[in-house]
Amino acid sequence: MTRPSVLVCDDEPNLRELIRVSLGPGWAVHEASDGEEALTLARSLEPDLVVLDLMMPRLNGLEVLSKLKADPGLERTRVLVVTAQPASEAEAREHGADGVIVKPFAPEELAELAATLVTRT
Amino acid sequence: MSLAAAAVAVALVTLFALLLVAILSYRDASTTARHAQQAIASANQLETLALDLETGLRGFIITNNESSLKPWNDAHAAYPGQMRELLRLASDNPRQEQRALKIKRSIDAYLRDFSVPLVAFMHRNPALARQVVRGGTGLHRLDAVRVRFDQFITGERKLADVRNSRARRTGRIAIVLGGVSLALAVLLIVLLTAYLARRVARPIRLAADAAGRLADGDLSSRVDERGVAEVGALQRAFNSMAASLERGRRALEEQNRKLRESERVKSELVSSVSHELRTPLASILGFSDLMLQRDLDPADRRRYLELVRTEADRLAALLNDLLDLQRIEETGVQLTREELDLSKLLEAQVVLYSAQSDRHSLALESDEGCLVRADRDRLAQVIGNLVSNAIKYSPDGGVVHIEARCSGSRVRVTVRDEGMGIPTAQQRQIFTKFFRGDAGRRLGIGGTGLGLALARDIVEAHGGRIGFESGEGQGSTFWFDLPLAAAGEPRGVGLSDSRRSGGGS
Numbered sequence: 001m002t003r004p005s006v007l008v009c010d011d012e013p014n015l016r017e018l019i020r021v022s023l024g025p026g027w028a029v030h031e032a033s034d035g036e037e038a039l040t041l042a043r044s045l046e047p048d049l050v051v052l053d054l055m056m057p058r059l060n061g062l063e064v065l066s067k068l069k070a071d072p073g074l075e076r077t078r079v080l081v082v083t084a085q086p087a088s089e090a091e092a093r094e095h096g097a098d099g100v101i102v103k104p105f106a107p108e109e110l111a112e113l114a115a116t117l118v119t120r121t
Numbered sequence: 122m123s124l125a126a127a128a129v130a131v132a133l134v135t136l137f138a139l140l141l142v143a144i145l146s147y148r149d150a151s152t153t154a155r156h157a158q159q160a161i162a163s164a165n166q167l168e169t170l171a172l173d174l175e176t177g178l179r180g181f182i183i184t185n186n187e188s189s190l191k192p193w194n195d196a197h198a199a200y201p202g203q204m205r206e207l208l209r210l211a212s213d214n215p216r217q218e219q220r221a222l223k224i225k226r227s228i229d230a231y232l233r234d235f236s237v238p239l240v241a242f243m244h245r246n247p248a249l250a251r252q253v254v255r256g257g258t259g260l261h262r263l264d265a266v267r268v269r270f271d272q273f274i275t276g277e278r279k280l281a282d283v284r285n286s287r288a289r290r291t292g293r294i295a296i297v298l299g300g301v302s303l304a305l306a307v308l309l310i311v312l313l314t315a316y317l318a319r320r321v322a323r324p325i326r327l328a329a330d331a332a333g334r335l336a337d338g339d340l341s342s343r344v345d346e347r348g349v350a351e352v353g354a355l356q357r358a359f360n361s362m363a364a365s366l367e368r369g370r371r372a373l374e375e376q377n378r379k380l381r382e383s384e385r386v387k388s389e390l391v392s393s394v395s396h397e398l399r400t401p402l403a404s405i406l407g408f409s410d411l412m413l414q415r416d417l418d419p420a421d422r423r424r425y426l427e428l429v430r431t432e433a434d435r436l437a438a439l440l441n442d443l444l445d446l447q448r449i450e451e452t453g454v455q456l457t458r459e460e461l462d463l464s465k466l467l468e469a470q471v472v473l474y475s476a477q478s479d480r481h482s483l484a485l486e487s488d489e490g491c492l493v494r495a496d497r498d499r500l501a502q503v504i505g506n507l508v509s510n511a512i513k514y515s516p517d518g519g520v521v522h523i524e525a526r527c528s529g530s531r532v533r534v535t536v537r538d539e540g541m542g543i544p545t546a547q548q549r550q551i552f553t554k555f556f557r558g559d560a561g562r563r564l565g566i567g568g569t570g571l572g573l574a575l576a577r578d579i580v581e582a583h584g585g586r587i588g589f590e591s592g593e594g595q596g597s598t599f600w601f602d603l604p605l606a607a608a609g610e611p612r613g614v615g616l617s618d619s620r621r622s623g624g625g626s
Contacts, residue, residue, distance in 0.1 A: 012400055014428050018407040021425075055396060084399035085392065104403035107410050 003028045004118045007045060009038035009064070010053040010082070015103075019051055019082075022107035023114055035064045042068055047077055048118045051110075054083040054092065062095050069096035078117040129313060132306040136299055143295030150288025157281035160210040160217070161274050164224075167203050168270045170196050171228055175263050178236055182254045185247055190240070197237075200228070211273070214280060220273040227266045235262055324348045328359050340367040393555040397439055397569065401432035435569070442571035446554070449575065454582035456496040460606050463491040463525050463532055470504045471523060480518030483508070487525040491532040492606040499579045503587075506572040507536040507599045514558075514597065515540025530605050537598040543591040551589065552577050576601075 005028040008019045013033075020029045030045055032038040042050055050068060054061030065081065068074055081097040082105070083089065089100045099113050177193030204225050211221035235258065243250040327344055334342040342363055346356045408425040411417070417425070448455075464487035471483045493500075511521040519539035526533050543551060543558055550556045555570040580587040580601045591597035 012404075014404045014432060015400065015407075017428070018404055018411075021411055022407065084396040084403070103399045104406040107407055108414065 004049065005030065005045060005047040006049040006051060006114065007032060007038065007042055007047045008051045009033075009035070009061075010051075011055075012053075015053070015082075018107070019110065022110045024111060027114075035060060038064050039067055042074060042077065043071065046074060049114055050077060050079045051114070052079055052081050052097075054081060054085070054088055062091065065092065065095045065097060080114060080117060126313065129306055129309045132302045132309060136302040136306060139295045139298045139302065143292050143299070146288045146291035146295070150285050153284040153288075154281055156210070156213070157277050160207070160277045163203070163207045163210050164270055164273050164277070167200075167207055167224070167228075168267065170200055170203055171231075171263060171266055171270075174200070174232070174236055175259050178239060178259060179254050181240070182243055182247070182250050185243070193236075193240070197232070200232075204228070211277075214276075217273065217276050217280065220269065220276055224266065224269045224273060227262075227269055231259075231262045231266060235259055320349050321352055324352045324356060328355060331359065331363075335363055335366070340370055390554065394443065397555060398436065401435045401439075404432040405429050405436075439569040439571070442569045442575065446571055446575055446578075449578050454496075454499065454579055456499060456582055458494045458496055461493055461495050461497055461500065463487070463493055463534065463603075464489060466497065466500060467504065467523060467525055467534070470501060470508060474505070474508045474512065477509075478512050478518075481512050481515065481521055482519075483521050483523060485523045487523075488527045488532075491525055491527045493532060493583075493603045494606045495583055495603065496579075500583075503576045503579050503601065504534070504536075506576050507601075510572065510599070511536050511538035511540065511597070514538065527605060531602050532605055533600055533602050535598060535600040537596065539596045542593045542595045542597050543589075544593040548589075548591065552587075 003026055006023060007030045008016050009032040010016045010019065011033050016031050016033075020027075020031070023029065030041060030047065032041050038050070038052065052061050052064060052068075061081065061083075065079060068077065068079055078098040079096070080099040080101065081092040082101055082103060083092060084103045086102050089102065092100050099117050101110055101113060173192050173196035177190065177196060181187075181190040181193060207221050208218070208225065211217040239250055239253060239259075242253075324344070331342045331344045340363060343360050344356045346353060346360060348356045408429050412422055412425055467485055467487055471485050475481075475483050508521065508523065515521070515538045517540075521539075522535070522537040524533075524535040524537075526535075547556075547558050551558075552573050553570075554574045557570040577587050580603070583603055585601055585603040587599070587601040589597055589599040
């Protein structure tokens with residue numbers, strides 16, 4: 001059985017590393033550092049999961065989220081939103097986020113949430 | 122307005138004066154007419170009297186009866202009084218008076234020369250007397266008297282006619298003039314009323330309408346100020362009141378807008394700070410959790426510890442910058458000024474930052490003796506910020522050129538790097554608090570996004586300016602100007618015109 005694939009989108013390299021390590025070796029991890037790159041990679045990779053930071057340069061996280069959700073090719077891709085602002089959780093869900101996690105987060109919490117989202121399908 | 126009222130008054134006075142003249146003139150005419158009638162009646166009576174004298178005389182002589190002399194005696198007795206009455210009535214006109222006197226003279230002569238002598242003669246020689254009477258001398262003499270009476274009466278009638286027609290003419294003129302001034306007065310009153318309605322009533326109604334609009338909140342409501350006298354004063358007072366209200370409201374709205382703006386800035390700041398704090402905190406907590414919960418090999422453990430340390434440093438720096446910025450914005454930049462040689466300060470900073478990177482070389486070119494009056498620590502903070510930015514944003518290494526040039530009354534410090542530059546789209550925000558370029562975040566270049574905001578506050582507090590030129594992939598050149606300490610040596614106008622006032626922003 002192949003590992004599930006995940007695209008980690010965050011402009012902070014340290015956070016990308018934290019997310020990658022938190023998810024553990026069970027995932028095939030790809031990384032994007034801004035909104036446009038995230039959209040391009042998601043469309044070409046069609047990953048099982050996208051972990052998306054809301055505060056990103058070029059194209060902000062909510063726009064990326066809307067575009068991912070509107071893309072018919074990405075119907076089975078789950079999106080987990082990471083935000084530094086608890087207030088934006090509702091907004092993210094309205095835009096179609098499958099899960100929301102607020103910074104700072106515990107690594108195990110992130111790993112469990114990611115696993116739940118992917119196995120639910 | 123008072124002129125029109127005066128005109129109406131004059132017209133009315135003229136009207137009454139003319140009516141008075143007409144009435145007086147008519148009264149005068151009727152008095153004259155009555156007078157003429159009296160004079161004519163008196164003349165007629167006198168003429169009858171004269172006839173009575175003649176007929177009485179003839180009766181006496183023909184009948185020779187003493188008793189038939191009574192009419193003559195009565196007439197002779199009444200004559201002087203009647204004559205005096207006529208003379209009195211004729212005394213107002215010299216010609217009539219003359220005529221009356223002629224009548225008197227001829228009657229007197231008739232009595233003296235004929236009638237009285239004949240009565241006396243009758244007692245002595247009645248036959249001869251009868252003969253004289255039959256000869257008609259008396260009638261003849263009396264005819265002359267009657268002619269004089271006719272002249273008198275005609276004269277009196279003419280006089281009355283003249284006065285009458287004059288009275289009628291005066292009356293006609295008075296009626297015409299009276300009619301004209303009455304019409305004039307009516308016209309003036311109508312005009313005055315129209316004038317009052319137009320110049321007083323209408324402006325006041327408009328002012329009342331404007332006041333109504335003002336009360337309903339339309340503070341731009343104004344009235345035309347061209348009204349006369351007190352109306353104009355009212356209009357000007359209204360406009361000045363409305364303008365004052367409008368100014369007051371505008372000031373309040375402006376104040377309100379500023380308050381809302383400052384509320385918005387504050388809430389954005391809180392949101393930014395929250396984000397800027399949570400991001401390093403997420404790394405610190407996340408990596409420490411990993412180290413506590415998982416079995417890691419020593420290399421990974423060390424790497425994660427280093428990341429924790431880096432992010433903790435970032436948090437500490439962020440906190441320092443925040444506090445610094447907060448202090449500056451609350452109290453302004455507090456400067457402890459002293460006279461500094463800028464080239465020496467630059468040398469010290471170059472030494473400090475040269476040690477931080479092996480891949481960069483720092484090149485300093487400085488004019489000698491650029492003296493400024495400045496706060497040493499604050500100025501070092503600005504230079505350090507620009508130099509460390511130049512190093513951070515040229516990750517491939519390279520030369521950082523630092524220059525200080527005195528020109529006129531200013532000195533310009535320039536820091537030029539060969540790094541990645543700033544894309545045009547982001548240049549406008551470069552001095553905004555917490556703003557960090559895309560590249561900085563993507564490449565994991567540390568920073569709080571507060572350094573340049575602080576640098577600008579500090580430079581402006583010194584009476585200087587800060588700016589930059591840059592293009593993506595073409596490096597960046599940051600510069601700031603300061604006024605030179607030697608103000609007694611104005612070699613040129615330089616940039617002093619564009620100096621901004623200092624103080625916290």
